[in-house]
Amino acid sequence: MEKRTNDPSFQSSLESILRLVTDLVICYKHNVEKELRACGRSRLARLVDQLPLSNAKQLKQLSINDLPTANHALALAAASSSILDAKEHHFSSASENADVALIMLGLPLGQPLLDFIGLLQRNSVIHHLPASQSTGDVSFCTNEAERVNEEIRNMAEPCAEVTEAHFSDAHFSEFFKHDKPVVIRQLAAAWPAVRKWINPLYLKNSYGHRIVPVEYSIPGAPIKERFASLAEVIDMMTRQSHTTENVYMAQHPLLDYIPALRKDISQPHYMKAAGKDTADLVNLWMGSAGTGTKLHFDSADNILVQLVGRKKLVLIDPKQSHLLYPTSSGANISTVDVENPDHTKFPRFCEARGMTVYLEPGDALYMPAHYWHWVRAISSSMSINFWF
Numbered sequence: 001m002e003k004r005t006n007d008p009s010f011q012s013s014l015e016s017i018l019r020l021v022t023d024l025v026i027c028y029k030h031n032v033e034k035e036l037r038a039c040g041r042s043r044l045a046r047l048v049d050q051l052p053l054s055n056a057k058q059l060k061q062l063s064i065n066d067l068p069t070a071n072h073a074l075a076l077a078a079a080s081s082s083i084l085d086a087k088e089h090h091f092s093s094a095s096e097n098a099d100v101a102l103i104m105l106g107l108p109l110g111q112p113l114l115d116f117i118g119l120l121q122r123n124s125v126i127h128h129l130p131a132s133q134s135t136g137d138v139s140f141c142t143n144e145a146e147r148v149n150e151e152i153r154n155m156a157e158p159c160a161e162v163t164e165a166h167f168s169d170a171h172f173s174e175f176f177k178h179d180k181p182v183v184i185r186q187l188a189a190a191w192p193a194v195r196k197w198i199n200p201l202y203l204k205n206s207y208g209h210r211i212v213p214v215e216y217s218i219p220g221a222p223i224k225e226r227f228a229s230l231a232e233v234i235d236m237m238t239r240q241s242h243t244t245e246n247v248y249m250a251q252h253p254l255l256d257y258i259p260a261l262r263k264d265i266s267q268p269h270y271m272k273a274a275g276k277d278t279a280d281l282v283n284l285w286m287g288s289a290g291t292g293t294k295l296h297f298d299s300a301d302n303i304l305v306q307l308v309g310r311k312k313l314v315l316i317d318p319k320q321s322h323l324l325y326p327t328s329s330g331a332n333i334s335t336v337d338v339e340n341p342d343h344t345k346f347p348r349f350c351e352a353r354g355m356t357v358y359l360e361p362g363d364a365l366y367m368p369a370h371y372w373h374w375v376r377a378i379s380s381s382m383s384i385n386f387w388f
């Protein structure tokens with residue numbers, strides 16, 4: 001409910017924070033306008049020029065996906081809509097628009113938007129979920145997605161495995177030095193995230209209104225990227241059927257956008273092997289059973305920690321890159337469908353050998369930089385990864 005809109009201290013904080021968001025739009029729109037004019041999009045440039053006071057809605061409806069600058073124009077349109085919504089005391093939609101702008105601009109540029117969302121949240125001026133949807137006996141889907149249960153041919157070699165209680169930084173350094181993956185069972189067993197996020201209402205009741213980017217798929221149709229509320233993602237993860245649509249919030253720095261969640265997570269101490277106390281990038285992966293990521297590699301070392309549900313991974317040594325048909329020479333994504341390889345098109349893939357790993361809540365996997373990996377959530381799943 002919109003509770004504290006008449007509170008003078010809320011009003012004065014709101015006014016000063018809206019000035020900062022307006023400054024952000026004004027200062028940034030000149031660059032975007034210049035870039036748009038330089039690539040011949042003068043109509044779009046004129047619309048951007050009139051922000052933040054008008055044209056935000058018109059701009060948001062344009063189909064301009066073909067221009068990198070257009071994303072910036074859309075971010076500014078969302079930020080401007082957010083200002084106009086707040087002035088009319090439509091705080092829920094102000095918060096949603098601010099989230100969209102924040103996701104598209106990122107941090108540190110979007111910091112005033114994050115402060116604005118924080119102010120709305122702290123003052124309880126956002127419409128939360130109806131009581132019927134925020135209580136009750138609800139759990140994440142634990143049914144296993146059937147087609148991922150069988151072992152994948154030639155990919156069933158075991159990976160080194162240890163338990164956190166019997167493993168040390170010195171042991172980890174050996175794996176790190178030799179670029180060998182290792183599963184560390186129960187690394188995160190005591191993290192609050194593992195204990196608390198298993199209850200779908202924990203995140204949904206406090207942060208269900210927050211907007212996140214998702215990959216959305218229905219059987220037989222291409223994956224679409226769109227925005228969704230965290231409540232929508234969580235609701236889809238609690239459905240017990242795998243036959244309808246899937247949603248995946250993949251590689252999203254949620255802890256940057258909801259800093260209060262940082263207290264539920266720790267930084268894995270093993271990163272010290274690389275001289276690091278904190279990771280360079282931390283991302284959340286949340287989705288329904290069956291969602292996952294194609295065979296690819298990343299150029300940073302990685303610790304992937306399973307928080308809720310189960311995940312299956314296939315790992316392939318970079319020495320076998322010549323068997324994996326990347327999208328172009330040296331590219332980091334393979335064109336082979338690991339679960340159902342086309343042996344006529346990709347004959348060398350038969351010779352590839354890989355390891356299969358299953359992660360349970362609290363387990364972690366160290367993957368050296370450049371190690372190929374394919375990932376599938378077997379049940380509804382939440383993971384976090386630390387690139388260092």
Ligand SMILES: O=C(O)CCC(=O)C(=O)O
Pocket residue numbers: 250285291292293298302304373375376383385
């Ligand atoms: O969990 C996933 O879907 C992918 C994770 C991944 O690719 C990574 O941590 O690098």
